[in-house]
Amino acid sequence: xxxxxxxxxxxxxxxxxxxxxxxxxxxxxxxxxxxxxxxxxxxxxxxxxxxxxxxxxxxxxxxxxxxxxxxxxxxxxxxxxxxxxxxxxxxxxxxxxxxxxxxxxxxxxxxxxxxxxxxxxxxxxxxxxxxxxxxxxxxxxxxxxxxxxxxxxxxxxxxxxxxxxxxxxxxxxxxxxxxxxxxxxxxxxxxxxxxxxxx
Numbered sequence: 001x002x003x004x005x006x007x008x009x010x011x012x013x014x015x016x017x018x019x020x021x022x023x024x025x026x027x028x029x030x031x032x033x034x035x036x037x038x039x040x041x042x043x044x045x046x047x048x049x050x051x052x053x054x055x056x057x058x059x060x061x062x063x064x065x066x067x068x069x070x071x072x073x074x075x076x077x078x079x080x081x082x083x084x085x086x087x088x089x090x091x092x093x094x095x096x097x098x099x100x101x102x103x104x105x106x107x108x109x110x111x112x113x114x115x116x117x118x119x120x121x122x123x124x125x126x127x128x129x130x131x132x133x134x135x136x137x138x139x140x141x142x143x144x145x146x147x148x149x150x151x152x153x154x155x156x157x158x159x160x161x162x163x164x165x166x167x168x169x170x171x172x173x174x175x176x177x178x179x180x181x182x183x184x185x186x187x188x189x190x191x192x193x194x195x196x197x198x199x
Contacts, residue, residue, distance in 0.1 A: 020123070039086070043078075055162065088119055091103065137181075141168075
């Protein structure tokens with residue numbers, strides 16, 4: 001793991017990006033996306049997760065997350081471990097046309113590292129970036145919310161249900177989030193207004 005991406009302050013919010021090994025497009029299927037949503041919901045209700053924003057893309061997730069208990073590394077580790085186990089079980093036990101191919105890739109990835117037994121689902125590391133100001137928080141929220149727009153999946157960020165954009169726009173979403181403090185919109189600054197027009 002690169003030195004710059006180590007979580008030093010376990011109590012601060014961080015922007016993290018869990019990525020599937022080999023960038024395999026697992027989350028093109030709804031049943032795997034739903035496992036992520038259920039796990040986020042569970043972690044918020046039972047594990048002290050504070051979630052400010054998220055988006056589930058085809059092969060990675062972006063999240064801005066904080067630990068109520070000041071144990072962010074443990075929280076992320078448990079989240080990744082549980083989701084990997086649940087998704088691998090679903091791949092093995094549900095109709096899945098890509099089953100053999102995916103399991104073979106996950107098996108090969110596991111052979112590269114001694115700490116995995118049979119399969120490796122997530123890449124190591126989370127590219128964690130400490131959120132140190134409201135401005136940085138919003139730059140990261142904008143970035144993750146606009147991912148589905150840039151990918152051509154939706155025209156407006158709030159139309160993509162597997163993200164927190166609709167939480168910010170309509171106060172509704174698949175997962176309860178903690179809304180970030182809203183910086184003042186300067187109506188004379190076109191960049192400031194432009195940003196909100198995407199939601």
